[in-house]
Amino acid sequence: MSFKEKLTSALGAALAITLLCLSSLQAETSSTQILLQASIGASAILIFAVPHGPLSQPWPVFGGHILSACIGVTCYQHIEEPTFAAAAAVGLSTFVMCLGRCLHPPGGATALTAVIGGTEIHNLGYQYVFTPILTNVLVLLSTALVIHYLFQTHSYPARRLEANNKSLNNRNDTAEENVAKRHLNNYQPIPPSTLTEQDYMAALESMGSYMDVSIEDLKTIVSLATKHAEKVSQGSALAAMETPSYLVSTREI
Template identity: 45%
Template sequence: MRNFIKEVGLVIGIEQNTTSQLEKLLSGLGGFFGISLCYLISNIYVSGPASLLIVASAGASAVLVFAVPHGALSQPWPVIGGHLVSACIGVYCQQHIADIQIAAAVAVGLAIFAMYHMRCLHPPGGATALFAVAGGDSIYSLGYAYVVFPVLLNTLALVGCGVLFNALFKWRRYPGHWFRREYAESTSIAKRGFRHISPDIAQEDFAAALHQMNSFIDVTPDDLSELFELASRSARRRKRKPLKIQTGLCYSNAARGEQWAVREVLAIEGKRITFRTAAGKSDDVIGIDQSCSLRSFKQWARCKVIMSSGLWVPCELSND
């Protein structure tokens, strides 16, 4: 049953979130401050329910800026450029296409196309384009002023709030380039010291790297580079520690792809060991008790692991 539930979760795409409780709390607080500021600005230029609807697209941006501050879609240019380009296209479609349904569809489609070419792809921009078409008379009366008041002001306020709020926490620098630059400077000595080492990177090491980054990210090439460096550190630590097999603990073979597996030790009797495969796609049968010699198990096992936030990570990095 447990394996069935896990498979269902993978099919429907339940995220394997590795962020800490503090990170989740800070993301929520940042969104609170950012949207409060955007609402105050919108209420100055648009009255009634329309002001709330305008803030709706900013709410989606706030999720990216404060929950995924190092992601490619969260950076200042995608946020500002994406909303501005989409707002311009939305106003144009509203003024030149009589049928509102066609205008809405064209506005969103063109906004996506334009954001791609302007290198400012930002999903909430689609809502900004749509609202320019379907926002009603209070939005129509603004014309192209809608692009500046309140869209531009809202995005500038949101990005500014993101910069100031995230600057309070060393691991949440925004824009993401500042985080990567600080990370590169802090690890330059370590990189030089281990330049001659090329460790084997295991699946658990990448999971460990995600835990250390402590950020829910959409991956960029820079992010992958950071992940590789952090995974390399995890691999070096794993190799330095002697492995002791104990009952009740889980061990991984530190392989990659279909050969990767995690085994839970059920009992050790003399030179025999009984175990159960807890995860992996190897030839082992998940959930079925098996046995082998203790020597063979020691040759197979490479690191001690624990389940943390839906991922198998080295025990010392668990935040459970």
């Protein structure tokens, strides 16, 4: 992750929280009610520092917070024991987020806040889902989309990263087309086992964003993928050997 990426991530998160604070102050119904949730701060870090991560995409952010808020309020209202209510809120929100393919860790904090957030949060009831949670989420996602659009190195949502990579590859292929043609006949695929730590580091740096994966994890993934491919290839070869070399045909007489 380059210094520019780090700086952009920090400024983006700071700007998003600033806008959230301003919008929350404008929407306050009383002088003591604070309509900015701490769990949104964690979401801001994920969205701006790890924009390519599956947990940072718009649907996990939106669905994770909204579903968790609903579950948290329900648990508080129907489970009298605070300990059990808190445990149920986090556990059920995790389960539902997994089912909904919108796993977003800060959502657990949103659910927990609905249970232990105090009188002001409890008095909101299901209004907590809409204000502050929905309001916070919409402002955060809108800010993220605008900032990531302005800074093209931060591709968000993730599908934009795939499109950018494809476009970059096409440009590189065009620029090096003549060189590639000259060496095409002599090219030999490089076995994954020969990749060095520098190769993996270069690959991570070329992503242009923080990737929550270690070199050892990458090596393990490549090794397992290679073994799986070999297993499938061997299985196909064995199946071909067991297939009769003749065809049996029948016809009506």
